[in-house]
Amino acid sequence: MSKTRQQIFYRCGLTAIFLLTSTAVLAGNYLNSGHGGYNTAGKGVSRLTGYATGNCAHCHEQHASIGGVEPAPTSGIPSAYGLFDTLSGNALCNYCHDTSVKNGAPDIAGQIAKTYSHDPASAISTVLCNDCHNPHVAKPGSHSAAVDGNQVGTTTTPLSGPLLKVDGVSATWTAPSLPGGGTETLSTAALTAKTPITAEYELCFKCHGGQIVGLTNLTGQFNPDNYAHHPIALDGTGQWRNAAIRANYTTLLKAPWNANLDAAMYCSDCHGSETGSDPAGPHGSSNPYMLKGTAGPGSSYDNFCLTCHVNAYNGGGVTGSGFPHNSTTAAHQYQGEAAGQNKLGCMACHGGPDNALYAKVTGVSSNGGGRVATIHGENFRWTNPDSSTSPADKFLLGGYLLGVNTTTRTCWAGMSGTDACHLATTSKTW
Ligand code: HEC
Numbered sequence: 001m002s003k004t005r006q007q008i009f010y011r012c013g014l015t016a017i018f019l020l021t022s023t024a025v026l027a028g029n030y031l032n033s034g035h036g037g038y039n040t041a042g043k044g045v046s047r048l049t050g051y052a053t054g055n056c057a058h059c060h061e062q063h064a065s066i067g068g069v070e071p072a073p074t075s076g077i078p079s080a081y082g083l084f085d086t087l088s089g090n091a092l093c094n095y096c097h098d099t100s101v102k103n104g105a106p107d108i109a110g111q112i113a114k115t116y117s118h119d120p121a122s123a124i125s126t127v128l129c130n131d132c133h134n135p136h137v138a139k140p141g142s143h144s145a146a147v148d149g150n151q152v153g154t155t156t157t158p159l160s161g162p163l164l165k166v167d168g169v170s171a172t173w174t175a176p177s178l179p180g181g182g183t184e185t186l187s188t189a190a191l192t193a194k195t196p197i198t199a200e201y202e203l204c205f206k207c208h209g210g211q212i213v214g215l216t217n218l219t220g221q222f223n224p225d226n227y228a229h230h231p232i233a234l235d236g237t238g239q240w241r242n243a244a245i246r247a248n249y250t251t252l253l254k255a256p257w258n259a260n261l262d263a264a265m266y267c268s269d270c271h272g273s274e275t276g277s278d279p280a281g282p283h284g285s286s287n288p289y290m291l292k293g294t295a296g297p298g299s300s301y302d303n304f305c306l307t308c309h310v311n312a313y314n315g316g317g318v319t320g321s322g323f324p325h326n327s328t329t330a331a332h333q334y335q336g337e338a339a340g341q342n343k344l345g346c347m348a349c350h351g352g353p354d355n356a357l358y359a360k361v362t363g364v365s366s367n368g369g370g371r372v373a374t375i376h377g378e379n380f381r382w383t384n385p386d387s388s389t390s391p392a393d394k395f396l397l398g399g400y401l402l403g404v405n406t407t408t409r410t411c412w413a414g415m416s417g418t419d420a421c422h423l424a425t426t427s428k429t430w
């Protein structure tokens with residue numbers, strides 16, 4: 001038994017005894033947890049009759065026998081940890097966390113059944129509830145976007161209660177080297193085990209940090225020293241910070257982001273169910289990449305971006321933005337599907353989408369970085385058609401661009417055929 005596990009054993013064991021022998025309100029991890037009932041009558045796990053809600057026995061069987069009846073496994077062999085069912089396939093958790101919603105247990109099985117999900121049956125690598133949650137400690141209260149930073153922890157009000165006391169990794173970044181023209185340099189983070197996590201991404205990087213074959217190492221994308229990154233991790237120098245947004249955050253960002261300067265993000269601000277009223281967390285979505293954003297006109301990502309960025313970026317002109325975003329042509333506006341229209345939405349200029357969307361546009365095959373999820377962060381340097389080189393800051397390596405220079409406020413964009421806009425060799429300034 002590991003040290004932490006021993007601690008759980010001693011602490012929970014003691015609490016369990018108190019739970020059975022005393023009606024007094026007791027502090028402690030388990031009694032304060034959602035499963036333990038957080039000291040509120042009637043709350044907590046409930047499976048068996050004759051046991052108070054919150055009792056450990058709802059999950060751990062004593063002597064592999066409850067009420068004189070032999071529960072599964074009926075072979076008499078004790079299940080691991082004396083649990084009433086296996087963790088494999090999330091069977092134990094799903095007993096309550098399915099449509100039966102036992103005693104208020106949110107239906108997570110329904111989320112995981114969606115097309116894009118953390119599926120225990122993933123062909124890439126199995127991922128279970130227990131990999132992301134500590135069933136002895138998890139509390140109610142999912143995080144408040146833009147308010148809790150990216151934090152997980154116990155204060156008077158827990159920041160991200162469901163993620164309390166889980167294992168993860170701590171990330172240390174070194175600045176990427178200067179990319180040459182036409183290339184991207186990404187510097188992945190050095191990771192060390194961390195228990196418990198204090199920021200959500202530390203949980204995600206436990207698997208999305210290069211450990212699992214078939215999953216991209218995302219740590220380089222989120223390096224705070226990149227030309228651009230969505231701030232799940234902050235740094236001291238603040239290179240990621242956008243001057244235009246910072247000076248006008250109350251008008252350039254939507255609530256709750258417009259009330260919180262320099263707020264850090266949780267991955268689950270962007271990844272989670274497509275339906276806002278569903279349980280919080282990146283469990284599953286019907287949108288590709290498990291994204292929260294509902295598809296807009298022509299399946300664009302515009303609506304998704306506009307959950308946080310103001311609608312005025314969608315062709316209305318943005319006071320305070322360096323770029324007008326209000327062209328009189330449809331090309332700079334919402335995604336349109338007809339020839340000559342902007343088929344990539346915001347990602348025509350920022351980030352650049354996945355290959356399925358590129359396939360819609362004649363003459364465009366890839367963003368400069370040549371990869372998906374550039375909107376996480378990128379460190380690409382353009383070789384512009386006039387042979388100058390410049391950093392693709394502000395995620396400016398979208399699918400239509402052939403070069404951009406934010407210092408001289410110049411861009412080049414051109415494609416072949418019916419989707420051509422400017423001539424590739426003609427620069428435009430803003
Ligand atoms: C016997 C029923 C039962 C089982 C089995 C069960 N849960 Fe729960 N779980 C609940 C209930 C009830 C709640 C809601 C508590 C509340 O907030 O009132 C809950 C809440 C949670 C929460 C959110 C914290 C909260 O209180 O809102 C997490 C996370 C969680 N469960 C994870 C798990 C995991 C992981 C497993 C499997 C290892 C599991 N549960 C198995 C009944 C169960």
Ligand code: HEC
Nearest residue numbers: 005008009012013015016030035045055056059060081135
């Ligand atoms: C919601 C279900 C649930 C409840 C309620 C629950 N446990 Fe557990 N417990 C688990 C699961 C799942 C594991 C296996 C954890 C793992 O795989 O690391 C576990 C593991 C343990 C272990 C072994 C620790 C280890 O990792 O080696 C002990 C001891 C334990 N529980 C005690 C308790 C006590 C005491 C209580 C009540 C105070 C309790 N549990 C309530 C689900 C539960």
Ligand code: HEC
Nearest residue numbers: 090093097106108118128129132142143160162279280281
């Ligand atoms: C890849 C990690 C991951 C997996 C796997 C996972 N969860 Fe979660 N879960 C999260 C995160 C992240 C949150 C949201 C935390 C927040 O917003 O503060 C969450 C939230 C929850 C909540 C609270 C929902 C709410 O709205 O209050 C429950 C309950 C829960 N998870 C149970 C489960 C169960 C049961 C499973 C397995 C069927 C599971 N989770 C699998 C990461 C995960």
Ligand code: HEC
Nearest residue numbers: 122123124125127131203204206207267268271282289290
């Ligand atoms: C225990 C390992 C594990 C952890 C921890 C984990 N993931 Fe995953 N994640 C996976 C696996 C495996 C897949 C691939 C599932 C599949 O499609 O087969 C995946 C897929 C995803 C996808 C979908 C990618 C796509 O191409 O469609 C997103 C988004 C994601 N994870 C986000 C997160 C976030 C956010 C967290 C942290 C809250 C997290 N993951 C934590 C293992 C993990």
Ligand code: HEC
Nearest residue numbers: 228229240241242245262269301304305308346350375394
């Ligand atoms: C969940 C909220 C959220 C979503 C969704 C979101 N963003 Fe952002 N975005 C932010 C925050 C917060 C910042 C950082 C603001 C700051 O600099 O203070 C940011 C920054 C930016 C920046 C400035 C980056 C820089 O380095 O100067 C751009 C450009 C941007 N986002 C574009 C997009 C696009 C395009 C999408 C859709 C694909 C998108 N965002 C989706 C919250 C969001």
Ligand code: HEC
Nearest residue numbers: 244245305309313314320321322323332345346348349406
């Ligand atoms: C035609 C190209 C183009 C499209 C399409 C586009 N942008 Fe921009 N955007 C730019 C340029 C160029 C800048 C850099 C302005 C500067 O630095 O002077 C910029 C800057 C930004 C910034 C950084 C802050 C600012 O205002 O300077 C945000 C945030 C942003 N865009 C969001 C969006 C969103 C959201 C969409 C989709 C609704 C979008 N953009 C569509 C070209 C575009």
Ligand code: HEC
Nearest residue numbers: 201204208216230232265267270289353354372373374375
């Ligand atoms: C600003 C919103 C935003 C944030 C924050 C964000 N993502 Fe994403 N993520 C996206 C978008 C958009 C895509 C799909 C991009 C595309 O079409 O190229 C994506 C793609 C992914 C993928 C698939 C990438 C691949 O290479 O297959 C994974 C996995 C993922 N995200 C995990 C995470 C994790 C883990 C975090 C936090 C560390 C995170 N995301 C934070 C918006 C976000």
